[in-house]
Amino acid sequence: xxxxxxxRFRRVGEQDRPRLVFSIDGQPAEGCKGDTLxxxxxxxxxHLRSSEFGDGDRAGFCLMGACQDCWVWTDTGxxxxxxxxxxxxxxxxxTKAPEQAWPTLA
Amino acid sequence: xxxxxxxxxxxxxxxxxxxxxxRAAETLVAAGVRPIVIDxxxxxxxxxxxxxxxxxxRSYASLYGSEAGRAEDLHRSFEALRDRxxxxxxxxxxxxxxxxxxxxxxxxxxxxxxxxxxxxSGATDRLMPVRGWxxxxxxxxxxxxxxxxxxxxxxxxxxxxxxxxxxxxxxxxQYSKAGAKVAAVLDTSSFxxxxxxxxxxxxxxxxxxxxxxxxxxxxxxxxxxxxxxxxVEIEGQPETGVETIRFRTNKGQERTVACDAVALxxxxxxxxxxxxxxxxxxxxxxxxxxxxxxxDTDGRSSVAGIYLAGDGALTLGADAAEAxxxxxxxxxxxxxxxxxxxxxxxxxxxxxxxxxxxxRGIADAFPWPASAAAAFSEDTVVCRCENITAGELRAAVxxxxxxxNHAKAFSRVGMGRCQGRYCGHAAAEVIAASxxxxxxxxxRIRGQPPVKPFVIGAESDAKEGA
Ligand SMILES: Cc1cc2nc3c(=O)[nH]c(=O)nc-3n(C[C@H](O)[C@H](O)[C@H](O)COP(=O)(O)OP(=O)(O)OC[C@H]3O[C@@H](n4cnc5c(N)ncnc54)[C@H](O)[C@@H]3O)c2cc1C
Ligand code: FES
Numbered sequence: 001x002x003x004x005x006x007x008r009f010r011r012v013g014e015q016d017r018p019r020l021v022f023s024i025d026g027q028p029a030e031g032c033k034g035d036t037l038x039x040x041x042x043x044x045x046x047h048l049r050s051s052e053f054g055d056g057d058r059a060g061f062c063l064m065g066a067c068q069d070c071w072v073w074t075d076t077g078x079x080x081x082x083x084x085x086x087x088x089x090x091x092x093x094x095t096k097a098p099e100q101a102w103p104t105l106a
Numbered sequence: 107x108x109x110x111x112x113x114x115x116x117x118x119x120x121x122x123x124x125x126x127x128x129r130a131a132e133t134l135v136a137a138g139v140r141p142i143v144i145d146x147x148x149x150x151x152x153x154x155x156x157x158x159x160x161x162x163x164r165s166y167a168s169l170y171g172s173e174a175g176r177a178e179d180l181h182r183s184f185e186a187l188r189d190r191x192x193x194x195x196x197x198x199x200x201x202x203x204x205x206x207x208x209x210x211x212x213x214x215x216x217x218x219x220x221x222x223x224x225x226x227s228g229a230t231d232r233l234m235p236v237r238g239w240x241x242x243x244x245x246x247x248x249x250x251x252x253x254x255x256x257x258x259x260x261x262x263x264x265x266x267x268x269x270x271x272x273x274x275x276x277x278x279x280q281y282s283k284a285g286a287k288v289a290a291v292l293d294t295s296s297f298x299x300x301x302x303x304x305x306x307x308x309x310x311x312x313x314x315x316x317x318x319x320x321x322x323x324x325x326x327x328x329x330x331x332x333x334x335x336x337x338v339e340i341e342g343q344p345e346t347g348v349e350t351i352r353f354r355t356n357k358g359q360e361r362t363v364a365c366d367a368v369a370l371x372x373x374x375x376x377x378x379x380x381x382x383x384x385x386x387x388x389x390x391x392x393x394x395x396x397x398x399x400x401x402d403t404d405g406r407s408s409v410a411g412i413y414l415a416g417d418g419a420l421t422l423g424a425d426a427a428e429a430x431x432x433x434x435x436x437x438x439x440x441x442x443x444x445x446x447x448x449x450x451x452x453x454x455x456x457x458x459x460x461x462x463x464x465x466r467g468i469a470d471a472f473p474w475p476a477s478a479a480a481a482f483s484e485d486t487v488v489c490r491c492e493n494i495t496a497g498e499l500r501a502a503v504x505x506x507x508x509x510x511n512h513a514k515a516f517s518r519v520g521m522g523r524c525q526g527r528y529c530g531h532a533a534a535e536v537i538a539a540s541x542x543x544x545x546x547x548x549x550r551i552r553g554q555p556p557v558k559p560f561v562i563g564a565e566s567d568a569k570e571g572a
Contacts, residue, residue: 008243008347008366012284014162014258034159039257046347047242053493056344059242061490061528063249064153065146066230066377068523068559069491086159 007043008059022091031087038063038070038082041093048072048082049095073097116442119144119207119218121199121380122226124152125424126416126431128184130224133435135190137444142192142218144199144209150184152416153228153248154424157181158256169255171280172316176424201555202383205411210560222411222438225381226431227418229374232396233528234269234478238340239370240490242347246528247371251277260286262367266351268292268337270472271373272317278369279320282327289365291324292353294372295472296334306467309460313423330363332356337478340368372474374421375531379553381419384412390546394469395476396531397550403455405434406441413438426461429454476545479535488536489529491522499533500540508541510534510549523559526551 017032024041031040038060041048047057048070060070063083070082075092118134120127123145134141149157155177158164166174187193194211201208207223209216231246238244245253245261247269253259260281266289267278278291300307307314324331334356341362342349350362378388381399387408388397401407401414415434416427433454436446482488484497499517507513510520510533519533520526526533530551538545 009253009259009261010263010286011259012254012286013164014158017161034161034257036257039253039259043259051240051493055240055487055493057242057347058240059347061244061249062230062246062524063252064230065558066524066527067246067491071523 006045008046009039009042011043020087020089022087022089022093024093025095026092033087035087036063036083037072037080037085037087037091037093040087041072041082045095047095049097116221117219118142118222118224118438119220120224120226121145121207122152122228122416122418123147123150123184123193123195124226124228124416124427125155125180126226126228126418126427126434127152127224128180128187129428129431130226130415130435131187131191132183133432134438135187137435137439137446139439140191141224142194142220144194144197144207146196146198148195150193150195151177151181152427155180156252156256158258162258164258171283173424180428198556198558198560199380200557200560202380208555210556220411222413222442223384224405224413224415224431224434224438225384225418226414226416226427226434227377227380228427229376229417229421230527231371232373232375232474232531233370234372234475235482235486235488235490235529235532236268236337236340236370236478237483237486238342238348239368240487240493241340241342241344243342243366244340244348244368244370247273247277247369248374250367250369251280254280254284254286258284260284260367261369262348262365263287264289264365265367265369266290266292266363266365267369268294268335268351268353269369269371270295270475271371272320272468272472273371273373275317275320275324278329279323282324282329288324288327288329290330290332290351290363292335292337292351292363293331293333293472294335294337294475294478296356299473300471303467303471306463306470309463309467313464373468373472374417375527376418376421377527378418379525379557381407381412381414382553383555383557384409386412386414388550392546393466395474395535395545402437403433403458404437404451405430406437420462420465422458422461422465426458429457429461433458474531476535477539479532480539482536488533489519489522491524491529492518494519494529496536499536503537503540508537508543508548510537510551513537514551520551525554525557525559 061067065084073094077098118141170177197211336354338352387400413434415430482496502517514520
């Protein structure tokens with residue numbers, strides 16, 4: 001099963017698809033072939049990123065590429081729009097922007 | 107004798123492969139033209155007939171319900187066209203400069219010249235904010251439907267559907283049928299408005315009956331449906347998101363419903379940014395309090411060579427989108443000096459008139475709750491991209507911003523990631539109420555290139571076209 005209890009989204013069908021392993025903030029995660037990155041992440045965890053304005057966590061809004069509330073990052077710092085990016089095996093996803101993830105060495 | 111208007115090999119571009127774009131392409135192909143069809147999505151079908159990803163097995167009937175036949179028909183039509191059009195999926199049309207369209211595919215930009223452009227860009231949800239709508243777990247109604255249709259997932263374990271319009275009931279019924287828990291359907295419109303709108307709604311008796319059947323199915327599944335409610339707040343925690351929804355019933359009592367997700371929507375609004383960039387004129391629609399790009403019945407905009415079809419021009423729904431796509435392509439052909447069957451034109455125009463009458467009925471039955479904006483508490487977030495509150499927006503009005511683009515510059519409302527798609531209409535209402543001016547004077551947020559943000563550093567590429 002790839003719908004974990006701690007996730008936000010619930011799978012209601014099409015559950016017999018091949019599994020794909022990826023990672024979220026270094027933790028192993030599992031999705032299904034054909035998932036968008038957003039759905040794969042939100043069946044495991046409850047948010048995609050934090051608002052840069054301090055009003056809390058965000059989990060996307062429109063799912064159709066119009067609101068840009070679902071930006072996540074790869075370990076190489078590339079920005080992805082989770083709702084329109086297909087999940088691929090081995091993706092290493094970060095829920096924080098690279099510059100946010102590292103403490104400044106000032 | 108050659109008609110001087112005839113362009114020998116016209117370059118016609120269609121943006122959008124939804125019902126409107128597909129029917130437009132089909133009409134052009136039938137006239138011997140090979141159009142370029144651009145769509146941001148990976149597959150054809152547009153919003154309503156969106157295809158599920160490869161490897162999903164649900165049948166047409168389970169995926170599209172009563173619209174299965176129409177969906178299958180549209181997909182088949184498009185498949186039959188594939189060799190005779192220049193189809194470019196996963197390509198964003200992000201700007202227009204005179205007779206040139208700017209594209210982005212992956213990280214590659216390119217341009218294409220056109221003699222005629224049919225914009226069939228569809229719609230997105232129309233939103234009225236509510237306190238707490240920036241919490242994780244609040245989605246647009248369209249998002250709730252997309253999760254289910256194209257990903258076989260529900261947006262939560264206990265979902266509240268709040269807003270107004272037929273789509274509210276449709277998506278709630280689709281969730282219920284798929285086995286997802288619908289915690290409540292909360293409609294801001296009162297039941298009596300529906301009864302009063304019947305004379306107009308009768309213009310499409312089949313759709314009216316389908317709507318009644320949906321409500322009946324929801325009631326039979328013992329779903330709580332409240333009409334005439336006033337949203338108060340979506341409550342929860344910044345870290346964990348939505349926990350409850352608070353509203354006032356039509357009798358004025360305050361109530362809460364426990365939930366972990368909210369689907370929010372008040373009909374749709376056209377994605378008219380490209381029309382804006384092409385410098386098309388817009389008109390104000392008094393009944394729904396929003397601007398639509400000006401077009402004649404056949405789809406000609408105010409700018410020569412630019413045609414508008416489907417929900418991106420006027421939100422009349424999918425069947426009308428097919429008719430208007432067909433009609434817009436006939437208008438293009440006529441304007442390029444080709445012969446078209448006038449009988450088809452007459453029939454399509456008559457159909458569109460019935461759709462328009464029905465749209466007005468729906469707008470009467472499920473009105474946009476304009477007064478909610480005036481009542482926002484100062485700390486209600488209006489722009490969820492940049493976390494701008496009603497209080498901050500009202501402060502911009504005090505400094506003299508009573509025009510939306512001016513207020514945008516002062517408060518940053520509409521400057522965020524969504525470019526005002528989801529806050530623009532509500533922000534206009536807040537400004538109008540606060541300044542005591544008409545919503546029409548406040549205006550609308552102008553479309554700006556690129557119509558959606560993309561990663562800076564996209565490589566530029568050769569220009570195509572004559
Ligand atoms: C999320 C959602 C769900 C809906 N569900 C229903 C429903 O269940 N039942 C119903 O009756 N109606 C529904 N509607 C309304 C329905 O979408 C329309 O009536 C119908 O799809 C309109 O057809 P269209 O061809 O005008 O636009 P669409 O079907 O929306 O197609 C527009 C196409 O244009 C593409 N596009 C837009 N802008 C660009 C650009 N700049 N560059 C490249 N491509 C672009 C989009 O990717 C899309 O494929 C829904 C609308 C939305 C937004
Ligand atoms: S959720 Fe809106 S763009 Fe991805």
